[in-house]
Amino acid sequence: MHVAADPAPPRLALSGIRKIYPAVVANDGIDLAVRPGEIHAVLGENGAGKSTLMKIIYGVVKPDAGEIRWDGRQIEIAHPRAARSLGIGMVFQHFSLFETLTVVENVALALDRERDLAALSRRIEEVSARYGLPLDPRRLVHSLSVGERQRVEILRCLLQQPRLLIMDEPTSVLTPQAVQKLFDTLRQIAAEGCSILYISHKLDEIQALCHAATVLRAGKVTGNCDPRQESASSLARMMIGKDLPVCEHPQAKQGGEARLVLAGLSQRSEDPFGTDLRDIHLSVHAGEIVGIAGVSGNGQQELLGALSGEVPLANAAPVQLLGVEAGRLDAGLRRSLGLGFVPEERLGRGAVPEMTLAENALLTAHRSMGLVRGGLVRPERLRAFARDAIEKFTVKSSGTEAEAKSLSGGNLQKFIVGRELLQSPRVLVVSQPTWGVDVGAAAFIRQALVELRNAGAAILVISEELDELFEICDRIAVLAKGRLSPAVRARNTSVAEIGMWMSGLWPGAGNGAPEGTSHVA
């Protein structure tokens, strides 16, 4: 399949690509060459400039400087349509699908000449069978699982007989088993001569799949290598300039009281395309971190809403917080019981983008930190609290008056985590604590969670990143199709087992799988 010394010119060669945004140099003199049939990794952490580079190749973003060669010929890719006519296909990380349209309509939108939907449906069925990507062209996209949606995106590219396929962080939405299937498909595509650009920050995946790698850091190329010849730590050093930080995680003290108890939580989703929660049982004890794994779209949003009080329940009993039946309380009242909550969306939920950090501190800390008196805000105390969060959590910003949206993802996340942690929550619920966050900030946040646990808090972490859950959690459960598996001790299970559970297959899964006390041990 892959030929090491190919006499033909590279399918795609970039040189000196540069792209500047008002606040940041996203790409700074990038060189990159991909040969026919090669699976080429672009490795880098969040914010390294990978996505911008891919958008340039796909014609969504215009570079400020640099040269693009295709089969040795210098070209300009002005538009995604131009990219497609060259044979470039792209599978987006945040899918570019239309939920209210059918699969075939979605595919037709990306094909420039397709008019006959019936004929296109037949082609979709053919190609999906050939590559092992089963899909019904008549279904509406909103009824598809995340994995199926990715298949739509891939099929949409394959139908155009691509010569270069760009995959942007494709595995973040897949179970470990589904990742293996995806790799099989990608290897088949590459063997047929198509080049693949594989964007990721997951070192083990790149080592398993890719023939070559270009490593980016802060918009610059910091390494070119064959990842199969490298070790994880040598790749990490190219990617972040040092070894991957490891979280200190001593064994949990046992026997703390149950602080958060879910007792048969069932809830219809507010979202017509959402997932209903079905009979969820779980208890989180003082001094432990419980993780909930699962592919997003399996009820995570609904579970978080029910836990935080953003979507109050009809009954009080299913959510018990520090011994209080709290199901009907709103988010503010639950917070005054001692609940802290870090949502996954930083901008627009965890923080108001257009407000300053001081104003954003007021969002959740007004009661516990005494920031309001007589109905009026106390500006001095508010600024002092915000400054505290900024300093203790090393938030890089221009100060308490910086707008939330001016911060990088990692710094804003540290600020939000800091705001919640400084209120000394007795129960903390965290969703995707390190999503889109740079490695340094991620390690800082994980360590802060472990320290909060050591101080005796009960913590629930919902994450798609299995590595992260295994790094910080004492027990792990899996959410699949709105049901929750039993929580097992992290050291008694494996990524493979949890991965299997992520497709809903755990012992006793058929009947709601209530959590037995034996698991708490």
Next chain:
Amino acid sequence: MTELLVPIVVATLAAGTPLVFAALGELVTEKSGVLNLGVEGMMLVGAIAAFAATVASGNTWVGVIAGMLAGAAMSLVFAALALTLQANQVAAGLALSLFGLGLSAFAGKPLESIALQAPLVFRIPLLSDVPLLGPMLFSHQPLVYLSWLLVALVSWFLYRSRAGLVLRAVGESPVSANAIGYPVIAIRYLATLFGGAMAGIGGAFLSIVYTPMWVEGMTAGRGWIALALVVFATWRPGRVLAGAYLFGGVTIAQFFAQGAGVAVASQLLSSLPYLATIVVLVLISRHPNIIRLNAPVSLGKPYHPDA
């Protein structure tokens, strides 16, 4: 009975026709994700432009085209603000309505005392001779037939044509549409212009066919009712037609009630269309999922390709 039925149906269809045009145009605009609250202003400016052009030229069709162009020009102002300059769509739409009211009142002052001759109805040969149905359905102003044709065309466009598919895609997710290479802003401009042109024709119908004269603020909230109709119709062209005639019926009810000597204050009867609008809005929005499943997902949300 039948001698009353025919005039009632004819009057209902005539009263509903400006709403059909305006609501259908707004429907297409909204399908692209743009909420233009300026329908009232566009109708008013369309009405005065059409009236002035008809007075000047003596030709109804010149008036209709003038109204259409004036409505489109108004929507262009909205599009420049909301789409190019990223202004809040609600504020820009309100501004358009207020501006249209002011502009039409100002421009219409010298024309206030002029009355036009209503254009002749067009009897469709053969069909209009069918007893009962003929006079009810096939003896109307040409614009009434045109509105029917338009409903069919918009339906076909939205659900059968590729361009309509693209329009719906843009209305659902401009980010995705941009990512696969569609010119989101340009498409939204076109949809907004279409909405303006249709509102302009709706206004023209009022001032040169229905009334036919110019009175300041003569749309009397029909632009807003058209906006409500789009919601009531859950963004489907066929239902817009039905809804428009429902409102047409309510509007003319007062004339027939007064004619029949019903002893109710005229003001109460005059307020029926507005109250009916509120009632249907409540009925349709009571079930959040009806709106959520039918409304264009990105409706009213700002979008900038570089953001």
Next chain:
Amino acid sequence: MWLRLEARAAPSRAMRYLPPLVAAALTIVAGFAVSLALGRDPLAAFYAFFVQPVSSLNGVAELLLKASPLMLIATGLAIGYRANVWNIGAEGQLILGAIFGGGLALHLPGVDSRWLLAAMVLAGALGGMLWAAIPALLRSRFNTNEILVSLMLVYVASLLLSYLVQEPWRDPQGFNFPQSKMFADAALYPILLDSTRLNAGFLVALAVVACGWLFVAKSFLGYQMRVAGLAGAAARYAGFSARRSVWIGMLAGGAAAGIAGVGEVAGPIGQLTPSISPGYGFAAIIVAFVGRLNPVGIFFASLLMSLLYLGGEAAQMELRLPSAITGLFQGMLLFFLLGSDVLIHYRVRLLRRAAA
């Protein structure tokens, strides 16, 4: 496209206060253009429109008189707009305020106490709130669009007033004109400046603007409503009630408009007539935006808007232009404001065609 918008790294703070000034300047420029197009001397028009109306004490009094309802209503509306609660039916709420306050005056003709006026103001606020409660209730219970409902109710309110002054409340000695009796003195605002029409209603408006400022700038509730307007999900996350935002936003606008309605009938008009407002409820929407939804800004914007009303009247007398020109300029002012707002978040750059 050669004109390109480029996002600023951080929104410009100076630019936040510039657009209203830019908009006012552009409106004046547009005014020059309109006068030229209509064959009038633009400088004379400018003088007639903007200078002459305020060149006397009486003119200044009229300016403040007309600015009072505008600043009042705009302050109330701004509280809602900050929370994305779009009450555009202030004109109807103003009418209801006038009906409630005026009705009280008509039904207590013998009362000769200063408390009557206070009661009328209260009744007016209540009437405005009642009318605003309808869209508030429908939005919070049935998720019904408050823009359309509040607007529809303007027409209903106007018809209700028309019915009242034609039937039950018509002055029997009024030569069949559709209007009520004149109010007794106790039901009228006292005059502040002799030989002008400026009355104590202006002080009421100032007080409301001051309270509005305290609410939006200093209070926790005002903060909560701003969060609701900027990011609904963040408000829900913080546990701020969305329904409460809708209710407060709507009722604030309704109460302010109702008080403004009393101000008209207990001020310059002195009775109930079918038309008691030259569109103050709509003009106040523009005032709220031009004032940046901030009561301090609203105070100045209301003066500008009031000047446009006076200018329109002057233009009719001096230049023989229809006074409807006021509405034209009001609309333009808002257009220019929204257009120049782009400067806050974007830098406008002229692009030369980049060599490939």
